[in-house]
Amino acid sequence: MAKDEIKTQVRRLRFEYDEMTQQELAEKAGCTRQTIIALEQGKYVPSLALAFRIARVFDLPLEKVFEYRKSG
Amino acid sequence: MTQLKLRAVWSLIIWSLVMMGICIVFFNEGGADTFLDGERRVTLTRAFITIGFALYFLLLILTNKRRARMKKRIKDERDELIEKKALTTGFYVVITYVFLFSTALYAFYKVFSESALMPVGWIWFLGLSCLIVGHITIAASTLILNDRMSGYGQG
Numbered sequence: 380m381a382k383d384e385i386k387t388q389v390r391r392l393r394f395e396y397d398e399m400t401q402q403e404l405a406e407k408a409g410c411t412r413q414t415i416i417a418l419e420q421g422k423y424v425p426s427l428a429l430a431f432r433i434a435r436v437f438d439l440p441l442e443k444v445f446e447y448r449k450s451g
Numbered sequence: 452m453t454q455l456k457l458r459a460v461w462s463l464i465i466w467s468l469v470m471m472g473i474c475i476v477f478f479n480e481g482g483a484d485t486f487l488d489g490e491r492r493v494t495l496t497r498a499f500i501t502i503g504f505a506l507y508f509l510l511l512i513l514t515n516k517r518r519a520r521m522k523k524r525i526k527d528e529r530d531e532l533i534e535k536k537a538l539t540t541g542f543y544v545v546i547t548y549v550f551l552f553s554t555a556l557y558a559f560y561k562v563f564s565e566s567a568l569m570p571v572g573w574i575w576f577l578g579l580s581c582l583i584v585g586h587i588t589i590a591a592s593t594l595i596l597n598d599r600m601s602g603y604g605q606g
Contacts, residue, residue, distance in 0.1 A: 411526065
């Protein structure tokens with residue numbers, strides 16, 4: 380069975396964006412730092428609302444921050 | 452440490468100690484057969500569960516004050532997802548526990564007891580322990596889920 384996979388560029392974007400800290404991103408996106416950590420490690424996939432809020436922080440469209448892949 | 456993890460760790464400690472205390476009082480001095488011979492052991496178990504709830508509510512209040520002090524978001528969609536999953540796990544563990552415990556009691560007293568009469572002390576123990584098992588399961592599964600950090604956001 381094919382498995383959905385969501386890749387994130389959050390870590391790279393944080394560094395490109397004045398080396399923004401995880402805490403700063405969390406505060407701007409309205410989540411906890413632990414969620415940002417989990418997200419960067421690929422252990423958590425955010426809801427659509429949070430994904431949009433994160434993309435908005437970087438002023439980028441959603442697909443530039445999150446990438447959808449189907450594997451298997 | 453997040454509010455979710457802090458609460459789960461302390462909840463696990465509090466309820467494990469309460470469970471230990473209740474088990475020691477209940478199973479010592481003859482177990483269920485002699486549990487209701489005098490008020491002392493019943494009062495002790497009552498005291499344990501009351502102290503457990505008092506400490507638990509104190510924990511909830513203190514962790515809320517901590518949130519107010521920190522003035523930043525300490526709970527989000529991932530925490531809510533973990534809480535939901537932990538509650539569901541707790542629910543299923545409790546109903547399974549009650550089913551297995553009562554079935555085991557029924558089978559034991561039907562087979563091994565000549566009179567087939569069960570000491571009512573077991574009902575007191577089952578009542579208290581299912582509350583505690585629920586709390587322990589929720590706390591433990593919260594910690595496991597928080598560590599794995601897996602899952603998909605909803606909505």
